Amino acid sequence: MTKPASLPMAEGPYPPSEAALAEPVPQAEQQRGAEELRAAWKTPEGWRYVTAVNNSEVGKWYALTALAFMLIAGVLALLMRVQLAFPDMTFLDADRFNQFFTMHGSAMMFLFAVPMFEAISILLLPAFLGARDMPFPRLSAYGYWCFLIGGCFVLGSLLFDAAPKAGWFMYPPLATKEEGIGPDVWLLGLSFIEVASIAAAVELIVGALKCRPPGMRVNIMPLYAWYVLVVGGMILFAFPPLIAGDFLFELERSFDWPFFDPTRGGDPILWQHLFWIFGHPEVYIVFLPSIAIAAMIVPTVAQRPIVGYSWIVLSAVGTGFLSFGLWVHHMFTTGLPQISLGFFSAASEAVVIPTGIQIFAFVATLMVGRVKLTLPMLWIAGALAIFVAGGLTGVMLAIVPFNWQVHDTYFIVAHLHYTLFGGMVFPVIAGVYYFYPFIAKKLLSERLGLWAFWLIFSGFNITFLPMHLTGLMGMPRRVFTYPESSGWGWLNLISTLGAFIIAAGFAVFLYDLLRPKKAQGEIPRNPWGAGTLEFSHEVPEEAWGVRSVPHVTSRYPLWDQPQLVERMDAGRYYLPDAPDHQRETIVTSVIDAKPVHVQRVTGPAWITILAAGFTGGAFIFPTFHIYTPAIICGAFAIVCIMYWLWTSTARPPKEEMRDAGLGLRLPTYASGPDSVGWWAMWITMLGDATAFASVVFGFFFYWTARSDFPPEGALHPMGHWVVLAALAGVAAWALTLAAREANVRSKVALARAALVLAPLAAGVAGVAAWAAVRDLDPTSHVYPAILWALMVWLVAHLSAGVLMQGYCLAGSVFGKLTPRHDADLRNVTLYWHFMAVKALVTAAILGLAPGWLA
Amino acid sequence: MSDIRDEEDAHEFRAEALSLWRITFSPLIWAVHFVTSYGATALVCAKGGVGAVALLRLGISIGTVFALALILWLAWGAWRQWDLRRDRAWENDAGTSEDRHQFLGHAAFLLAVISFIGVVYVSLPVLLIGGCG
Numbered sequence: 001m002t003k004p005a006s007l008p009m010a011e012g013p014y015p016p017s018e019a020a021l022a023e024p025v026p027q028a029e030q031q032r033g034a035e036e037l038r039a040a041w042k043t044p045e046g047w048r049y050v051t052a053v054n055n056s057e058v059g060k061w062y063a064l065t066a067l068a069f070m071l072i073a074g075v076l077a078l079l080m081r082v083q084l085a086f087p088d089m090t091f092l093d094a095d096r097f098n099q100f101f102t103m104h105g106s107a108m109m110f111l112f113a114v115p116m117f118e119a120i121s122i123l124l125l126p127a128f129l130g131a132r133d134m135p136f137p138r139l140s141a142y143g144y145w146c147f148l149i150g151g152c153f154v155l156g157s158l159l160f161d162a163a164p165k166a167g168w169f170m171y172p173p174l175a176t177k178e179e180g181i182g183p184d185v186w187l188l189g190l191s192f193i194e195v196a197s198i199a200a201a202v203e204l205i206v207g208a209l210k211c212r213p214p215g216m217r218v219n220i221m222p223l224y225a226w227y228v229l230v231v232g233g234m235i236l237f238a239f240p241p242l243i244a245g246d247f248l249f250e251l252e253r254s255f256d257w258p259f260f261d262p263t264r265g266g267d268p269i270l271w272q273h274l275f276w277i278f279g280h281p282e283v284y285i286v287f288l289p290s291i292a293i294a295a296m297i298v299p300t301v302a303q304r305p306i307v308g309y310s311w312i313v314l315s316a317v318g319t320g321f322l323s324f325g326l327w328v329h330h331m332f333t334t335g336l337p338q339i340s341l342g343f344f345s346a347a348s349e350a351v352v353i354p355t356g357i358q359i360f361a362f363v364a365t366l367m368v369g370r371v372k373l374t375l376p377m378l379w380i381a382g383a384l385a386i387f388v389a390g391g392l393t394g395v396m397l398a399i400v401p402f403n404w405q406v407h408d409t410y411f412i413v414a415h416l417h418y419t420l421f422g423g424m425v426f427p428v429i430a431g432v433y434y435f436y437p438f439i440a441k442k443l444l445s446e447r448l449g450l451w452a453f454w455l456i457f458s459g460f461n462i463t464f465l466p467m468h469l470t471g472l473m474g475m476p477r478r479v480f481t482y483p484e485s486s487g488w489g490w491l492n493l494i495s496t497l498g499a500f501i502i503a504a505g506f507a508v509f510l511y512d513l514l515r516p517k518k519a520q521g522e523i524p525r526n527p528w529g530a531g532t533l534e535f536s537h538e539v540p541e542e543a544w545g546v547r548s549v550p551h552v553t554s555r556y557p558l559w560d561q562p563q564l565v566e567r568m569d570a571g572r573y574y575l576p577d578a579p580d581h582q583r584e585t586i587v588t589s590v591i592d593a594k595p596v597h598v599q600r601v602t603g604p605a606w607i608t609i610l611a612a613g614f615t616g617g618a619f620i621f622p623t624f625h626i627y628t629p630a631i632i633c634g635a636f637a638i639v640c641i642m643y644w645l646w647t648s649t650a651r652p653p654k655e656e657m658r659d660a661g662l663g664l665r666l667p668t669y670a671s672g673p674d675s676v677g678w679w680a681m682w683i684t685m686l687g688d689a690t691a692f693a694s695v696v697f698g699f700f701f702y703w704t705a706r707s708d709f710p711p712e713g714a715l716h717p718m719g720h721w722v723v724l725a726a727l728a729g730v731a732a733w734a735l736t737l738a739a740r741e742a743n744v745r746s747k748v749a750l751a752r753a754a755l756v757l758a759p760l761a762a763g764v765a766g767v768a769a770w771a772a773v774r775d776l777d778p779t780s781h782v783y784p785a786i787l788w789a790l791m792v793w794l795v796a797h798l799s800a801g802v803l804m805q806g807y808c809l810a811g812s813v814f815g816k817l818t819p820r821h822d823a824d825l826r827n828v829t830l831y832w833h834f835m836a837v838k839a840l841v842t843a844a845i846l847g848l849a850p851g852w853l854a
Numbered sequence: 855m856s857d858i859r860d861e862e863d864a865h866e867f868r869a870e871a872l873s874l875w876r877i878t879f880s881p882l883i884w885a886v887h888f889v890t891s892y893g894a895t896a897l898v899c900a901k902g903g904v905g906a907v908a909l910l911r912l913g914i915s916i917g918t919v920f921a922l923a924l925i926l927w928l929a930w931g932a933w934r935q936w937d938l939r940r941d942r943a944w945e946n947d948a949g950t951s952e953d954r955h956q957f958l959g960h961a962a963f964l965l966a967v968i969s970f971i972g973v974v975y976v977s978l979p980v981l982l983i984g985g986c987g
Contacts, residue, residue, distance in 0.1 A: 014858035215949050218874060219957035309945065310957060314964035321881035322972060325888045337899035338987030339910075342979020343892050350975040354968055553949035591874055592954065594858065664858065704900045 033577035059123025098165035105168030145612030227292035240691030245274030302369020318354035348398030383426030390418025411471025459501030531556025729839025929966035935959025
């Protein structure tokens with residue numbers, strides 16, 4: 001057997017000795033490195049600025065766009081508060097009020113809270129990790145443009161009086177029966193944005209795992225990185241059920257497949273399950289990264305390391321897990337068995353423990369430190385006060401009888417705003433004040449900040465504290481008006497006044513944020529005396545992220561490694577230059593952050609904007625039931641993405657090794673688990689498998705919930721076609737695996753032959769799956785409909801798999817993929833591992849389940 | 855001077871590549887216990903006969919004991935990895951492989967504690983509520 005080709009490995013001294021670090025860098029060398037880096041990381045100017053993909057630019061756009069969407073959603077809230085100020089107001093009619101509360105909730109969650117997490121993380125995570133950029137800058141840019149297009153589309157529907165109006169959770173049958181395009185705007189527009197969220201999650205997880213600076217082991221990485229890991233993982237398991245739900249929902253809206261229609265065997269409760277399996281973790285997806293900002297601010301304010309680092313890690317990971325066991329507490333009134341309600345009540349109480357632990361850790365840190373009450377700390381203090389109040393009403397709501405009592409009243413509105421303002425809005429504003437010097441190289445005004453804080457803090461409590469009482473007195477949510485005899489009038493008036501005080505506070509904050517600050521001059525580099533790497537940034541700004549990637553040995557390197565910044569600036573550490581004027585960052589091992597290789601990162605491009613535009617078309621046209629342009633857009637989006645991958649990722653490098661500084665030589669190409677692309681594929685497939693599992697869950701849900709599933713005398717899929725689909729699917733996987741093994745042993749012809757046969761086998765699998773359910777009528781009953789849905793899901797994934805196999809074949813023919821440089825083929829094989837499981841599970845359900853269930 | 859190819863701690867910490875995953879094992883047991891209990895209850899309440907609920911309560915109780923035993927076993931391993939009795943350092947905040955090793959033990963131990971509490975909480979409804987209702 002031929003020996004497998006292997007890539008070179010890192011060589012040279014590591015960790016760097018003190019002597020090597022102490023040796024000064026010659027002036028000429030420093031200048032050369034700085035100039036090369038400046039050329040490589042130059043931000044495009046003029047109208048080409050929009051092609052920038054650097055995390056500092058994309059992060060800023062992302063954050064500002066999310067802020068703009070938040071302000072729009074906030075204005076909707078103000079208008080609703082005007083309508084509710086007095087009994088029997090006619091400021092808004094019922095229909096418009098419905099549109100407004102639906103869009104207020106949807107926009108705050110999908111267009112502000114989650115994207116804001118992504119924006120802040122894209123902006124800050126590389127700086128926390130002393131990395132040059134995220135591993136996939138173009139993916140961030142693509143995600144941003146998708147978000148912008150999707151957000152404008154969804155919010156734009158308000159201007160045409162066509163916005164969705166069934167509430168932010170779109171319950172069927174109200175939403176499936178709703179006239180007009182409102183629900184389609186919601187489903188397709190937000191699915192589009194969910195895809196962008198998953199892209200960001202992949203990017204952030206890989207960033208936190210693989211792009212840490214040398215020496216930053218898992219026990220010393222900034223707590224923010226821990227939170228990002230947890231939240232990224234949560235997005236992967238929380239968003240896919242919603243995407244699966246959207247898929248079923250849109251099939252019902254567009255093609256009348258009766259997933260949620262009880263007259264034909266469907267069940268609206270399935271949507272509630274899928275929505276809240278997403279919806280509750282979502283709350284923690286919003287909360288954890290914001291409290292992570294507090295975990296960065298508190299040690300700086302206390303001027304000492306965080307107390308109980310391990311406890312906070314426990315808190316983040318524990319909350320991440322437990323938050324998946326809470327979803328039914330939104331469904332306590334749907335008539336589920338009492339024991340089932342008990343499980344979710346118990347888990348809802350249990351999640352308080354890890355959530356509380358981190359707050360105690362912050363308080364402990366502040367108690368043992370020497371606290372200076374800075375503006376960021378003031379906002380954090382406000383956040384903790386409000387969040388604790390919201391958490392306590394949460395404990396009350398987790399108790400089933402109390403929950404029944406206040407279900408769908410203003411008590412819930414008060415509770416959720418307390419948790420979201422305390423858990424998200426306040427910490428994020430604290431973060432804006434704290435990180436503004438890093439982001440904008442300017443400081444925000446102390447005086448305006450105090451005004452903004454006291455206006456928002458008092459306005460918030462004036463608005464939402466009375467709502468507890470309004471709710472207990474019986475005012476239901478979502479009513480557009482109420483009679484005078486109800487006695488809620490004065491409470492509503494107070495809430496409306498409070499809402500305008502909040503708005504005034506935001507106006508002050510916004511003015512401070514956006515006003516020109518030219519007169520301020522140059523600010524100090526580390527104005528708060530922080531200990532983490534982001535405050536080693538350069539003032540005035542340089543686009544390269546860090547001048548050289550440091551070797552880190554402490555949780556607070558700026559406090560504990562006295563000469564660190566000086567040496568970073570001199571280019572003493574790793575990657576201090578860019579001889580080829582290429583953007584690069586250093587990739588390290590997952591646990592101990594040992595240098596593994598140098599990763600080329602992609603630069604400015606139009607292709608990402610083009611790809612996002614076409615993807616937008618593919619999602620937006622179907623809203624209006626126009627399918628041909630949608631398919632054309634989808635095809636162009638795929639072409640754009642393939643072009644972008646082909647031209648700028650995983651190309652065999654000119655030089656196999658690169659001098660990384662301090663005598664260390666690192667490979668410039670990686671394949672398999674060493675490479676960031678492999679991790680991205682792995683993580684994406686986990687999310688995809690979750691979505692698939694959600695559709696499969698739907699099948700079994702119908703079986704438990706309905707006695708007519710499958711209906712008597714129903715047609716079943718044809719057994720021989722099902723068997724053929726399973727066999728051909730497995731054959732396509734085996735051939736892909738064979739191609740990888742043949743290729744790495746330099747048997748290129750054999751590998752290419754396997755890559756020609758593999759798509760054929762996949763094609764057979766797809767056709768056989770279709771033939772198996774061809775005679776079933778998906779509009780007649782939910783049983784054939786869910787089988788068709790599984791078939792459509794399988795065929796779509798097989799098609800993607802075929803494109804990937806073709807991509808590898810082309811790569812092999814045109815010299816992009818060689819026996820040594822086989823990253824693409826390894827990633828595609830990983831995709832096919834998942835694909836084989838999906839084919840087998842689908843075949844088992846199509847072919848075997850009817851027999852078992854009968 | 856040490857070289858990047860040296861695996862100085864390879865013997866001592868060989869299993870470390872797994873240990874980032876290992877801290878999630880106890881919460882995963884909680885998750886499996888939770889989903890199984892919920893799924894079994896949904897199934898029994900929808901399809902089960904008269905005596906099925908008693909069987910369900912027994913089944914979940916056995917599952918709970920089993921899950922708690924597994925978590926205790928993981929907690930014991932994590933406690934030994936944390937090594938608090940020999941090495942009184944709580945923070946494990948140095949950039950050394952020993953501190954990283956002990957930190958992961960500490961985190962896994964704390965997660966085992968919270969998972970233990972979580973499993974106990976989730977099993978309470980089965981003890982306290984007698985029927986599907």
